[in-house]
Amino acid sequence: MYVALSRLRVAVAQVDALVSAFRARAHLVDEADGFVDLEVWRSDRDAGEIVMISRWRDRAAFTAYMRSEAHRVSHARIPSDLDAAIRLERLEGLHTYDVVAE
Amino acid sequence: MYVALSRLRVAVAQVDALVSAFRARAHLVDEADGFVDLEVWRSDRDAGEIVMISRWRDRAAFTAYMRSEAHRVSHARIPSDLDAAIRLERLEGLHTYDVVAE
Numbered sequence: 001m002y003v004a005l006s007r008l009r010v011a012v013a014q015v016d017a018l019v020s021a022f023r024a025r026a027h028l029v030d031e032a033d034g035f036v037d038l039e040v041w042r043s044d045r046d047a048g049e050i051v052m053i054s055r056w057r058d059r060a061a062f063t064a065y066m067r068s069e070a071h072r073v074s075h076a077r078i079p080s081d082l083d084a085a086i087r088l089e090r091l092e093g094l095h096t097y098d099v100v101a102e
Numbered sequence: 103m104y105v106a107l108s109r110l111r112v113a114v115a116q117v118d119a120l121v122s123a124f125r126a127r128a129h130l131v132d133e134a135d136g137f138v139d140l141e142v143w144r145s146d147r148d149a150g151e152i153v154m155i156s157r158w159r160d161r162a163a164f165t166a167y168m169r170s171e172a173h174r175v176s177h178a179r180i181p182s183d184l185d186a187a188i189r190l191e192r193l194e195g196l197h198t199y200d201v202v203a204e
Contacts, residue, residue: 003143005153022203041105041199044161051107051199059146097143097153101124 001036001099002056010082012047017082022052026077028070029054034061062096103138103201104158112184114149119184124154128179130172131156136163164198 010018022040029035034057043049056062065071075083112120124142131137136159145151158164167173177185 002146019202038204039201040203042202043197043199044104045198049197051197095145095151096147097145099141100121100144101142102140 002059002062003097003099004054004062005095006052008050009048010050014082015048015050018050021078021082026074028074032065032070034058104161104164105199105201106156106164107197108154110152111150112152116184117150117152120152123180123184128176130176131167134167134172136160
């Protein structure tokens with residue numbers, strides 16, 4: 001299994017909007033070949049820190065989705081003010097991992 | 103659901119030993135009240151970066167385990183050279199999160 005992790009920092013006042021946006025997501029990714037699941041985590045110690053995790057069968061499934069029209073459409077649905085806030089305050093780049101033990 | 107994440111950096115030559123140690127873990131945590139699962143991730147871009155993730159019913163279950171004898175015993179089983187390597191090169195402290203969307 002393969003995992004992609006993004007850590008974001010947003011203004012605390014915008015966290016609820018971001019979480020709501022995820023809850024109302026179009027679920028286009030759910031149909032992608034090799035998609036396993038997606039979660040959004042909020043830090044309980046740092047109220048503006050959000051982590052988005054997606055899980056994939058393997059790296060190839062993830063990279064195919066990242067190049068897909070479904071991914072482009074999903075991102076186009078993010079309200080532009082929220083998208084700008086995320087881009088400005090992104091903590092660090094995308095991290096990706098193989099699951100090596102359970 | 104509640105998630106605890108630790109990012110570690112170890113010398114690339116020690117990663118296999120660390121992963122083997124996790125695969126051979128005593129599974130004491132599996133019996134802890136509120137424990138959901140545990141995974142070890144290895145970065146596919148940075149061969150010495152390892153992430154340990156444990157998932158819990160809620161924060162109270164996690165903090166109770168962290169104070170437990172089972173946790174102390176689990177850590178005592180880590181080979182001391184490996185433990186020292188991890189402590190020296192820990193990337194950052196523990197991060198904890200509530201799962202807010204799926």
